[in-house]
Amino acid sequence: xxxxxxxxxxxxxxxxxxxxxxxxxxxxxxxxxxxxxxxxxxxxxxxxxxxxxxxxxxxxxxxxxxxxxxxxxxxxxxxxxxxxxxxxxxxxxxxxxxxxxxxxxxxxxxxxxxxxxxxxxxxxxxxxxxxxxxxxxxxxxxxxxxxxxxxxxxxxxxxxxxxxxxxxxxxxxxxxxxxxxxxxxxxxxxxxxxxxxxxxxxxxxxxxxxxxxxxxxxxxxxxxxxxxxxxxxxxxxxxxxxxxxxxxxxxxxxxxxxxxxxxxxxxxxxxxxxxxxxxxxxxxxxxxxxxxxxxxxxxxxxxxxxxxxxxxxxxxxxxxxxxxxxxxxxxxxxxxxxxxxxxxxxx
Ligand code: F6R
Numbered sequence: 095x096x097x098x099x100x101x102x103x104x105x106x107x108x109x110x111x112x113x114x115x116x117x118x119x120x121x122x123x124x125x126x127x128x129x130x131x132x133x134x135x136x137x138x139x140x141x142x143x144x145x146x147x148x149x150x151x152x153x154x155x156x157x158x159x160x161x162x163x164x165x166x167x168x169x170x171x172x173x174x175x176x177x178x179x180x181x182x183x184x185x186x187x188x189x190x191x192x193x194x195x196x197x198x199x200x201x202x203x204x205x206x207x208x209x210x211x212x213x214x215x216x217x218x219x220x221x222x223x224x225x226x227x228x229x230x231x232x233x234x235x236x237x238x239x240x241x242x243x244x245x246x247x248x249x250x251x252x253x254x255x256x257x258x259x260x261x262x263x264x265x266x267x268x269x270x271x272x273x274x275x276x277x278x279x280x281x282x283x284x285x286x287x288x289x290x291x292x293x294x295x296x297x298x299x300x301x302x303x304x305x306x307x308x309x310x311x312x313x314x315x316x317x318x319x320x321x322x323x324x325x326x327x328x329x330x331x332x333x334x335x336x337x338x339x340x341x342x343x344x345x346x347x348x349x350x351x352x353x354x355x356x357x358x359x360x361x362x363x364x365x366x367x368x369x370x371x372x373x374x375x376x377x378x379x380x381x382x383x384x385x386x387x388x389x390x391x392x393x394x395x396x397x398x399x400x401x402x403x404x405x406x407x408x409x410x411x412x413x414x415x416x417x418x419x420x421x422x423x424x425x426x427x428x429x430x431x432x433x434x435x436x437x438x439x440x441x
Contacts, residue, residue, distance in 0.1 A: 095300070096419055098293045099286045107419050110426030112327070115242040116411055117283045120275040122245035123404075127268055129246070130253035131212055131230040136184035140209075141251065142170040142200035143188035145322065145431075146240030147214075150188060150248030152315035153403060157252065159311055160399050161259065173199040181208035186251055190240035192218020195438070205229070214250055216243075239426055241326055244407070271401040278395070278405055282412040291392070292409055295360065296416030298390055299324070302358040304417075306334040306410075307378065309371045313362040313406065316394075320362070320410035327425035328417035333357075337374045345378075348385055359389045364402060 096103055104113065141151025151169040158167055168176065173196050179185065187201040192215040201220060204211050205227060213224035216236040224231040232254075234246040249268075256264055287293040304324050308317030317334040324332035335344045347353075359382055363375050375391075382389045392409055394402030418425035 096422060098290075098296070098416055098419060104419055107422050107424060108415075108426075109424045112239070112242065112415060112418075112425045113283065115238065116415060117279055119242075119245060119408065119411070120272055120279055122243070123249060123272055123275060126234070126245040126249035127253060127272075129232050129234065129250040130256065131232060131250075132257070133184055133212070133254050134210055136165070136210060137182040138165055138178070139167045139184045139186070139255075140170055140175065140179050140200075140204075141167065141186045141188060142175070142197050142204075143186075143247075144171055144194050144196050146243065146326075147188045147190050147194065147197065147247055149315065149319050149322070150244060150251055151186070152318060153248050153407075154251045154255075156311055156315050157399060157403060158255070163255075163259070170200055172196055175200050175203045175207070179204065179207060179209060181210075183207075183209045185209040185211050186214055187211060187220060188214045188247060188251075189218065189220050190216055190234070190238070190243055190247065192216060192220035192222075198223070201229075212254065214247065216246075239428070241323060242411075244411075267398045267400040270396055270398050271404050274396040274401040274405050275408060278408055282408070292412035293416050295390060295392070295409070295413040296420055298388065299330075299358045299360075299413070299417050300420045302356055302388070304330070304332045305357050305359045306332065306362060307337060307340060307359065307375075308334065308362045309337050309364065309367055309375070310339065312364050312367055312371065313394075316403065316406050316410065317362050319407055320360070320414070323410050323414035324417060326428050326431070327411075327414040328421055329423050330417060330421065337371060337378065341374060341378075345381070348382060348387060351385075354386055355388075357387070359387055361389065361391045362406060363391055363393045364406075365393065366399075366402075 155167040185204040189197040211229045214232045216234045232250045282292045306317040306320045308314035314336045321332040321334035394406030
């Protein structure tokens with residue numbers, strides 16, 4: 095199995111240089127923090143996007159909820175806007191490439207319904223339609239795999255809402271998050287496996303199906319992000335679920351001894367998890383271990399919500415990268431996603 099401390103082996107497998115993009119994530123965040131539009135008053139927010147372009151909407155949703163923001167945020171992953179989206183809805187149409195058909199479909203519907211629309215993209219048809227229709231456009235740099243552009247796909251959403259939040263507090267949170275990420279980048283990129291939690295997690299997952307559990311409204315979006323990063327970077331199946339819901343169904347699957355050794359469980363916790371959620375995480379770990387399950391835990395670092403959210407997310411990016419290294423697969427290309435998009439166009 096690959097030695098994760100052998101830089102020559104890593105660069106041989108990471109042919110498209112995802113490591114450079116991961117290492118540069120803090121810089122991306124500070125550039126993305128400069129991008130925003132002014133938004134009018136609204137009753138709810140809908141973020142429309144798919145895959146790497148949708149997750150920024152999930153992060154926005156949990157961040158705003160944790161800050162007590164009183165308006166709902168909906169993340170729409172599909173072709174159809176829900177019926178409640180209308181002229182009092184702020185709609186962000188987010189597509190890194192600008193060519194994702196589900197997002198383009200929502201964009202056109204939101205136009206027809208008179209929603210306040212904002213397009214967030216690096217180009218493609220979405221940028222073209224925004225120009226044609228005079229829709230405010232946040233342009234982000236081209237040439238990145240969407241999932242490595244999380245800074246560009248999340249911060250402009252949050253910054254555009256900055257005036258409705260406590261701007262000074264938000265700025266402080268951003269600076270703390272940035273410093274936290276800057277501190278973690280050399281650790282995850284350069285520290286040897288014995289001191290590197292990202293490499294250790296990858297090692298634990300190797301040969302098994304990673305199962306990632308988050309807490310409702312707290313780390314659930316990060317659990318989803320970890321799962322999708324494992325899928326796309328390591329080309330591996332993965333699964334995610336959320337507490338407390340999983341205590342009402344998923345846990346029955348822990349009873350299947352024949353399958354036990356095929357899974358590696360990772361619990362995503364947060365320092366400020368409410369006591370009931372903390373108790374459920376503790377019990378999950380206990381019950382899984384009693385049944386011989388392999389369990390790891392991870393937690394974000396930092397004082398404030400934003401730092402903890404992004405640092406936990408960043409750990410998943412790096413762990414999935416190292417899992418790709420262990421499987422000796424270039425993390426960047428996603429040929430099956432591209433083939434599927436091609437076949438859809440042809441049909
Ligand atoms: C690829 C990736 C995908 C895309 C998704 C939507 O790195 O993360 O999940 O994000 O296929 O495409 P875009 O982001 O171009 O709208």
